[in-house]
Amino acid sequence: MATRIEPYRDYSEHEVINMYSLQLSDTEDLSVFKAGGTGKFDAGVVVGLGDGTVLPGDLPGFAASNSSLRSYLGASPSTGHVGVNAMPFVEMTVVPAVEGTTPAIGIMLKQTLAFDENGENLLRYPLKKDELQALTPGQAVPILTRGLVMLNYTAFESQPAAGEKIELATTAGLLDAGVGAGAQVVGTCLAVGPETIDLSASGGNVDTPTKFLCKLSF
Numbered sequence: 468m469a470t471r472i473e474p475y476r477d478y479s480e481h482e483v484i485n486m487y488s489l490q491l492s493d494t495e496d497l498s499v500f501k502a503g504g505t506g507k508f509d510a511g512v513v514v515g516l517g518d519g520t521v522l523p524g525d526l527p528g529f530a531a532s533n534s535s536l537r538s539y540l541g542a543s544p545s546t547g548h549v550g551v552n553a554m555p556f557v558e559m560t561v562v563p564a565v566e567g568t569t570p571a572i573g574i575m576l577k578q579t580l581a582f583d584e585n586g587e588n589l590l591r592y593p594l595k596k597d598e599l600q601a602l603t604p605g606q607a608v609p610i611l612t613r614g615l616v617m618l619n620y621t622a623f624e625s626q627p628a629a630g631e632k633i634e635l636a637t638t639a640g641l642l643d644a645g646v647g648a649g650a651q652v653v654g655t656c657l658a659v660g661p662e663t664i665d666l667s668a669s670g671g672n673v674d675t676p677t678k679f680l681c682k683l684s685f
Contacts, residue, residue: 471511478614556605
């Protein structure tokens with residue numbers, strides 16, 4: 468499931484940035500950007516600035532004639548064609564944030580998906596895209612900078628206790644419990660849900676809570 472953030476959210480729209488799309492490489496495999504999958508395209512991924520000064524021809528994932536984004540948006544002309552008439556895209560981008568490398572500016576409220584669970588291209592299936600609360604590659608993704616949200620355990624490198632501070636993790640796109648030296652503190656865990664999950668088989672904690680009410684401020 469490509470959603471690390473739960474439906475419960477309490478925030479002002481003034482605290483949401485709608486100016487950046489998720490940055491893609493020229494060879495990004497968009498076939499994995501699929502409903503039911505998981506990756507950097509998840510809702511609830513913590514992001515930092517990617518490229519905020521690009522020109523259209525320099526956009527990562529769009530510059531090369533055989534790039535994945537150009538192909539997905541229908542703008543991969545061969546030498547037999549003249550000109551490009553592509554779907555619009557947002558030039559400024561964000562990438563998953565990493566402690567000590569890429570400071571966080573917020574958390575993505577929607578997932579970026581290219582296909583639904585049946586492999587249907589969401590460019591041609593806007594109703595399903597809305598049902599999935601998703602955006603297609605190249606579209607601006609809403610980024611929450613401050614607010615109250617419910618996160619599930621997949622949003623954390625290590626899960627916090629109630630009252631514990633939350634920092635940016637060293638794993639891209641994740642949050643972490645506690646405060647390390649020089650860490651970017653991004654919020655506080657206010658409550659922990661009673662439902663637990665056993666992650667011991669994957670090397671995690673036994674009986675880890677699955678829901679965390681968090682007050683975030685990037």
